[in-house]
Amino acid sequence: MQRQGDLSPRLRRVRPVRRPWRASPGPLTHDVPDLAALSETLGVPDLDPELMTHALTHRSYSYENGQIPNNERLEFLGDSVLGLVVTETLFRGHPDLPEGQLAKLRAAVVSAKALAEVARTLGLGDHLRLGRGEEASGGRDKPSILSDAMEAVLGAIFIEFGIERAADVIHTIFDPVIADAATMGAGLDWKTSLQEISALHGLGVPVYVLEGTGPDHDKTFTASVLLNDLRFDGGTGRSKKDAEQMVAEIAWRAINSDADADARASGSAESNGARTS
Secondary structure, eight states: OOOGGGSOHHHHTOOOOOSTTOOSSSOOOSSOOOOHHHHHHHTOTTSOHHHHHHHTBOHHHHHHTTSOOOSHHHHHHHHHHHHHHHHHHHHHHOTTSOHHHHHHHHHHHTSHHHHHHHHHHHTGGGGOBOOHHHHHTTGGGOHHHHHHHHHHHHHHHHHHHOHHHHHHHHHHHHHHHHHHHHHHSSOSOHHHHHHHHHHHTTOOOOEEEEEEESOGGGOEEEEEEEETTEEEEEEEESSHHHHHHHHHHHHHHHHHHHHHHHHHHHHHHHHHHHHHO
16 A cells, blocks of 8 residues: 555645644643643654644533634644545555545545544544533544544644645554455445345345443443344444444454455465365
8 A cells, every 4th residue: 555655746845834723822721631642642742732732622612711722624624634645545556446436435434433433543532622511411422523533633733744744644543444445345334344245155134133221311232233143242332323333343354354264275275286286
């Protein structure tokens, strides 16, 4: 897969833009989270903590604290930076795919769901600055808030360091998502992908079994999926859809892994047979 060297010469000439985001004088001082570990995880330990804090400030916090700058403008910028890098990666990495399929793969990689999952992996929610209402309603794990913050952080990295450094960070954390999208074909809809691989291997139509626990306002769902005589467990989520998607991913990866192992074993047997004949 192509990396920083993929960027066109014209893009490489784009220089970091220094501090155009500063909407008010002086540093932001409201409940600044400890960002050193997060910046280190992202590979940008030298990122300005004030700029990172800005990227993690949700509008609900801004409204409750004197309209301090929130992350919406950085989100707007980060969305474009992410889209550019992912688009070029797909374009160069899949020269035989038509435009329509490339567009589907890109949509899967930059979807709110995919961004939220990446943000969860990074622990981004722990660092968000939220208003009291969002805090009380579970805003730290809301896909829309997490995905917006992820884009804002990428926008902050671009502002501070320019396109090449931003592209390197994007490759580090999104290349696995791109690989999954390309492997699955249908994108990151695990239920659709499970149905397709199940049909391919004659395992029948997936049947999902759901169970909800907890009060109506705070339910947690668990899901299992049945494929003929196979059963896969382990799906959990705050919604039925999330639980089903999780267990579908578990099942898809297990079936795909078994299929790969069978293919390798078959290829090895054929190779040994050819050598002894």
